[in-house]
Amino acid sequence: MKIIKQASAGTMESSDAYVEIEPRDNGLDIHIESVVEQQFGEKIEATVREVLAEFDLNDAEVRIVDRGALECVIRARVETAIQRGGGEV
Amino acid sequence: MSKLVKSIKEVVELVGLKDGMTVSFHHHLRNGDYVLNMVMAEIAAKGLRDINVNASSLFDTHAPILEHISNGVVTGIAADYIGAGVGRAISEGILEKPVQFYTHGGRASSISLGRTPIDVAFIAAPTSDPMGNCSGKYGKSACGSLGYAFADAMYAKKVVVITDNLVPYPLTDFSISEDYIDYVVEVDAIGNPKGIVSGTTKITRDPVGLVMAAHAAKVIEASGLLKDGFSFQTGAGGASLAAAKFLKDIMVEKQIQGSFGLGGITGYMVDMLKAGCFRTLMDVQCFDLTAVESLRENPNHQEISALQYASPSCKSAVVDSLDVVILGATEIDTDFNVNVHTDSNGYIMGGSGGHSDTAAGAKLSMIIAPMFRARLPIVTESVTCVSTPGQTVDVLVTQGGIAVNPRRKELADNLKSAGLPIIDINELKEKTERITGSPKKLNRGDRVVAEVIGREGNLCDKIYSVSKK
Numbered sequence: 001m002k003i004i005k006q007a008s009a010g011t012m013e014s015s016d017a018y019v020e021i022e023p024r025d026n027g028l029d030i031h032i033e034s035v036v037e038q039q040f041g042e043k044i045e046a047t048v049r050e051v052l053a054e055f056d057l058n059d060a061e062v063r064i065v066d067r068g069a070l071e072c073v074i075r076a077r078v079e080t081a082i083q084r085g086g087g088e089v
Numbered sequence: 090m091s092k093l094v095k096s097i098k099e100v101v102e103l104v105g106l107k108d109g110m111t112v113s114f115h116h117h118l119r120n121g122d123y124v125l126n127m128v129m130a131e132i133a134a135k136g137l138r139d140i141n142v143n144a145s146s147l148f149d150t151h152a153p154i155l156e157h158i159s160n161g162v163v164t165g166i167a168a169d170y171i172g173a174g175v176g177r178a179i180s181e182g183i184l185e186k187p188v189q190f191y192t193h194g195g196r197a198s199s200i201s202l203g204r205t206p207i208d209v210a211f212i213a214a215p216t217s218d219p220m221g222n223c224s225g226k227y228g229k230s231a232c233g234s235l236g237y238a239f240a241d242a243m244y245a246k247k248v249v250v251i252t253d254n255l256v257p258y259p260l261t262d263f264s265i266s267e268d269y270i271d272y273v274v275e276v277d278a279i280g281n282p283k284g285i286v287s288g289t290t291k292i293t294r295d296p297v298g299l300v301m302a303a304h305a306a307k308v309i310e311a312s313g314l315l316k317d318g319f320s321f322q323t324g325a326g327g328a329s330l331a332a333a334k335f336l337k338d339i340m341v342e343k344q345i346q347g348s349f350g351l352g353g354i355t356g357y358m359v360d361m362l363k364a365g366c367f368r369t370l371m372d373v374q375c376f377d378l379t380a381v382e383s384l385r386e387n388p389n390h391q392e393i394s395a396l397q398y399a400s401p402s403c404k405s406a407v408v409d410s411l412d413v414v415i416l417g418a419t420e421i422d423t424d425f426n427v428n429v430h431t432d433s434n435g436y437i438m439g440g441s442g443g444h445s446d447t448a449a450g451a452k453l454s455m456i457i458a459p460m461f462r463a464r465l466p467i468v469t470e471s472v473t474c475v476s477t478p479g480q481t482v483d484v485l486v487t488q489g490g491i492a493v494n495p496r497r498k499e500l501a502d503n504l505k506s507a508g509l510p511i512i513d514i515n516e517l518k519e520k521t522e523r524i525t526g527s528p529k530k531l532n533r534g535d536r537v538v539a540e541v542i543g544r545e546g547n548l549c550d551k552i553y554s555v556s557k558k
Contacts, residue, residue, distance in 0.1 A: 015463050036464050038434065039528035068463020071526060 003060045007085030010069075010077035017069040019081040022061040028052065034066035047071050051078040055086070092273045093219050097251065100272050101131045104247040109139045110208040113200075113245060115238035116146035116170070117213070117225055117374060121284025124213035124251050126153050127276070133162045141165035143207055145196060145237040145395070146440070149174035150284060158183050167205060169193050169440050176437030179538055180555045187551070188437075188539040190430065193373070194399025194406060194446035195544035197240040202402055204546060210245035212238045212265065213279045217252035221270025222263035225375075226385040228254030230280045233375025233384045234354075235264045239394030242269040253279045264392055286378050292334055292357070293327030297459055300488045302331030304509065305415060305457050308484060308491060310339055311507035312453050312500060314412045319347035321367075322447055323415040325355050325376045328457050332415055333357045340366045351398075351407055351414075353443065354380040354390075362389065371407050373398040373443075399446035401544050408443075408450030416444055418456045418485075420472045423514050425479030425494045427456060428472040430541060433465045435531050435555045437539060441476050445544050448481040453500070456482060460489040460521045465528060468492075468518040473531065475550040476541060485514065492517050532556045 003023045010018040032044055044066055052060065062081075066074065094100040106112070112132070114125045125144060130153070132140060140163050142154065149172045157163040158178075167189040171179065179188055191199060199205040214223035215230040225235040230253055242248050242265045250265075255275045259267075293299060305328075309315050321336070323329045334357060340347065341364055349369040350358045356379030362370050370390045375381045383390045399408045419439070420428040427448075432438045448454040458467045467487065483500060485492040490512030493501040505511050512520070534554030543549040 036433065036528070038531055040464060040526060042529070043526050068465065070464055070524060 001055045001057055001082065001086045001088065003057065003082070003085045004087040005085050007081050009080035009084060012065060012067060014067050015069055015073070017064055017066040017074050017077050019077045020063045021081040021085045024059050024061045027059060029061045031063045032066065033064065035068050036066070043071070044074060047074050048078055051075055051082070055082050057082065091219070092221055092270065094272045094274050097127055097274055097276065098131045098134070100249050100274050101128070101135055103272060104209045104249065106132065106137060106209060108137055111141040111143055111206065113143040113207040113210045113241045114145070115212065115235065115241065116144060116148065117232040117235055117237060118230065118280035118285045120148040120150045121280040121282060122148065122150060122213060123278060123280050124211060125151055128211045129154060129157055129163070133157050133160065138162055139164045141167070143167040143205060145193070146170035147175050148172045151175055155183060167191060169196050170442050171437055171440055173436070173438035180436045182534070182536055182538055182554045184538070187537045190440055190539055190541045192399070192441040192445045192544045193237065193395050193443040194401055194408065195542060195546065197395035198400040198402040198544070199546060200240040200244050201396060201400065207241060207245035209247045209249065210241035212242060212248065212250050214250045214252040215279065216254040216256055216260060217250045217273055218256055218258040218260040219273055220258055220267040221250045221273050222260040222267045223250050223252065224260060224262060224264045226262065226381065230254070230278065230282060230285060231381050232285050233381035234372045234392045236373030236393055236398060237395045238265060240396055247271045249274060251276060251279060253277060286375065286381060291327065292331040295327070297488045298328040299331055301457050301459065301486055302328050303335055304491060305332035305455060305486045306335035306339060307507065307509055308455060308486060308504060309336055309413050309453070311503050311509060312413070313503060314453055315339070315345060317346050319345060320349045320351065320410060320412045321347060322351040322353070322411060322451070324417055325353060326417050329415045329417065330355065330357050332457060333361065337361050337364060337366055351411055356380060359383040362387070399443055399450070399544070406450065408446050411447060411451040413453045413455065414447040414451040415455050415457055416448060418458045418467065420469050421456055421458065421467060421485055422469050422472045422479070423518060425482040425485070425514070426472050426475045427477040427482055428474045429476045430474045430552060435473055435533055435553070437552060445477040445481070448477045449544060454481060454483050456485045458485070458487060460487045460517070461525050464525050466518065466521040466525050468514060468521060474541060474552050478543070478549065487517065489520055490517055
């Protein structure tokens, strides 16, 4: 899959995450801002990379503002953002 | 003889304040308080330095104190609670000397024993007469009980009453009496009524909170303590209030008449008094307008001092007669130690208040908290800060089960027989981490920014600066 337009998913509510995704030409650029950065920063990035890999996405800019979302929530928000912004190559 | 002084500026001269002295304040006007800032501004204007501030609590409205710290006017702080605004700056290391955190009972006790002597106490009083007989029950800035101010009035070398409702002598229904008061100052306003008392705090509608509250009420019922003469304290958090509501239903249905409700009094406790659940409310602090009105109107609603509330060095304190207390936590570890001082990133945003005092005194001390908040598990291996020692905490109620301190085996048996979902606290930790993942431990800074003093005056824990990763 390829990101063909800017898209977003999620909210800024506590325990949710807000995900924005944009087209990019060369590689992945992932920005994470989280209220639990110290405790879960690495896990959040791993989750995001996993979901991107599941969609076979190698080029995208992803920005996440995490408000303490559980892993399943982060997965869901990233998946939705991808499907909203993506198209088949 | 006149005690009336025209201005705070003048009284700061008269009391003989010098560099290095200690001034004190109470926090009954909470986030609406003007008095601490007004007094400290005059102290700064006079050019005094190295002043210690002993305040029963500091709220965000007291942020101007940070400037006095930066300028060297204030170099020491003692408090029972510090809100997130001032707390953040303390955690980032603005003050060289560590903050001394007391409990409400420990603060009053330390003052009465002369361990933390006060040179000048400034007492914000919603109503006073010219001789300093004063009360929190009347006036446009009414806050109800003046419980935390009594020790300051009784033991400070000089005592100044600051009021915005001066009434003719004598004020009959006074709380603090003229024999302790040196000076009285009238000002336009001692506080902003909107910040002094909240409207009625709502009980939670969050389903998780309601499950916890229902469990909490059932734990109390199954503990064997819920019978005639029962006594109770609860916090003002949404889930704690919901627990009080469920408890009231049980008490009314079973026609149980308790002896007293204690605290931090809210409208919900007043409802319980009116419904006959208690004979008396013992009130060290009013949280809302309903409580203020009840304290003023109902003779069964009694104001008490922080000394009588919780001092461990008094001949007896009300907490010693308390059956059940419901308390909150930001973290609790597998040894049942509770943190209420710092947030999940190690920043100061609270304090013990009466947490440790009531936990130590009550026959059943209960923590009520969700399994996790914003992905952070409530149960940790070891808390960032020991606010209340685990040996005084009996049970943790979450939506994922009820963990009983292994020291209270008979309680665990009672709860099990009542069909309540008991879980080992280590299992509860694992169960939670299966949902949240296991958090990495926080890095802490290398400077001690606060010391947590236990209610007996012992060093309970140290709080470290926050490291930027």
